[in-house]
Amino acid sequence: xxxxVALEAADGLEARxxxxxxxxxxxxxxxxxxxxxxFIDAMEGLGxxxxxxxxxxxxxxxxxxxQTTLGRALGIQRANLVPLVNELISRRLVDRRRHPKDGRAFxxxxxxxxxxxxxxxxxxxxRHEERxxxxxxxxxxRQLLTLLNxxxxx
Amino acid sequence: xxxxVALEAADGLEARxxxxxxxxxxxxxxxxxxxxxxFIDAMEGLGxxxxxxxxxxxxxxxxxxxQTTLGRALGIQRANLVPLVNELISRRLVDRRRHPKDGRAFxxxxxxxxxxxxxxxxxxxxRHEERxxxxxxxxxxRQLLTLLNxxxxx
DNA sequence: GGATAATGTTGTGTCACATAACAATCAAGT
DNA sequence: ACTTGATTGTTATGTGACACAACATTATCC
Numbered sequence: 001x002x003x004x005v006a007l008e009a010a011d012g013l014e015a016r017x018x019x020x021x022x023x024x025x026x027x028x029x030x031x032x033x034x035x036x037x038x039f040i041d042a043m044e045g046l047g048x049x050x051x052x053x054x055x056x057x058x059x060x061x062x063x064x065x066x067q068t069t070l071g072r073a074l075g076i077q078r079a080n081l082v083p084l085v086n087e088l089i090s091r092r093l094v095d096r097r098r099h100p101k102d103g104r105a106f107x108x109x110x111x112x113x114x115x116x117x118x119x120x121x122x123x124x125x126x127r128h129e130e131r132x133x134x135x136x137x138x139x140x141x142r143q144l145l146t147l148l149n150x151x152x153x154x
Numbered sequence: 155x156x157x158x159v160a161l162e163a164a165d166g167l168e169a170r171x172x173x174x175x176x177x178x179x180x181x182x183x184x185x186x187x188x189x190x191x192x193f194i195d196a197m198e199g200l201g202x203x204x205x206x207x208x209x210x211x212x213x214x215x216x217x218x219x220x221q222t223t224l225g226r227a228l229g230i231q232r233a234n235l236v237p238l239v240n241e242l243i244s245r246r247l248v249d250r251r252r253h254p255k256d257g258r259a260f261x262x263x264x265x266x267x268x269x270x271x272x273x274x275x276x277x278x279x280x281r282h283e284e285r286x287x288x289x290x291x292x293x294x295x296r297q298l299l300t301l302l303n304x305x306x307x308x
Numbered sequence: 309g310g311a312t313a314a315t316g317t318t319g320t321g322t323c324a325c326a327t328a329a330c331a332a333t334c335a336a337g338t
Numbered sequence: 339a340c341t342t343g344a345t346t347g348t349t350a351t352g353t354g355a356c357a358c359a360a361c362a363t364t365a366t367c368c
Binding site for chain 3: 187220221222232233235236239253256257258259260
Binding site: 012013014015016017018019020022023024025026027028029030031032033034035036039050054057058061062065069070072073075122125128129132133134135136140141143144145147148149150151152153154 | 166167168169170171172173174176177178179180181182183184185186187188189190193204208211212215216219223224226227229276279282283286287288289290294295297298299301302303304305306307308
């Protein structure tokens with residue numbers, strides 16, 4: 001028991017794991033980290049993070065959306081959304097008005113400044129995706145998207 | 155300026171974004187979250203997280219590996235690895251000996267208890283991947299793995 | 309032997325999650 | 339109309355995975 005399998009230690013410069021290399025979950029995790037890091041780089045100087053970007057996108061395409069619905073669309077819980085929405089508002093990218101028919105809810109709207117920032121971010125995201133997907137052809141990109149959504153939707 | 159695009163607010167139960175739905179980075183992020191959540195569920199009661207699992211796998215397949223090499227293999231920085239390795243050691247899953255030829259380094263070895271835990275985790279991971287990939291055929295799974303690795307390797 | 313590099317470590321900070329509890333408001337049923 | 343129960347936004351708190359800077363000890367290289 002407890003045998004020192006190989007005394008000559010595997011202390012080379014690189015190590016691999018056949019087990020991990022066969023797991024899609026592992027590949028997903030590692031790939032996402034790389035892609036998100038490139039996203040962050042692409043947003044240099046904009047103060048834009050993946051979450052904020054997705055929030056701005058959903059708000060612009062769904063004017064008047066409330067926070068609960070926004071959170072559900074992005075898989076973010078209401079409680080965690082609060083400081084994020086506050087950040088967008090204090091940066092004057094988004095307007096929050098009271099919902100006309102529901103006294104509990106707020107209605108979120110993108111304003112001019114937010115639209116300009118989102119447009120700039122979209123331009124950078126395009127270049128970012130082009131960079132990250134450079135090794136894939138058009139059909140492969142579509143298929144990757146399809147497969148990812150298939151996994152996500154169960 | 156600052157026009158309330160639609161006065162009838164988009165406050166339905168669900169909201170979508172065509173922009174986000176076309177982005178592979180977004181699909182990657184959302185899918186990874188779902189898959190990792192299922193991984194966590196699958197490890198119920200084992201005290202096993204994705205990072206710990208991957209560390210155990212690499213250590214068993216690379217006996218005597220040092221922390222820097224382990225970190226490089228998994229994309230974890232030395233500094234962040236320290237508490238993780240300590241956790242494995244204090245749980246008696248892994249042994250840390252001084253490296254015979256390098257006084258600075260440690261050599262990490264999986265022990266019997268760690269091997270048993272890893273085996274149980276692997277069994278659960280198999281069921282977890284089967285569950286998560288239920289919607290994909292064999293060829294699709296292979297292709298997803300290939301595409302992910304292509305993206306990651308630039 | 310002296311300069312330079314590598315290993316493990318400590319400390320600190322950020323960010324994306326999670327959960328529980330709460331006030332205000334709405335909706336539904338009787 | 340009034341109570342019951344659900345919903346919205348919020349506060350508070352905790353965790354876990356990252357980042358970066360600085361440091362002591364030990365190797366390496368000339």
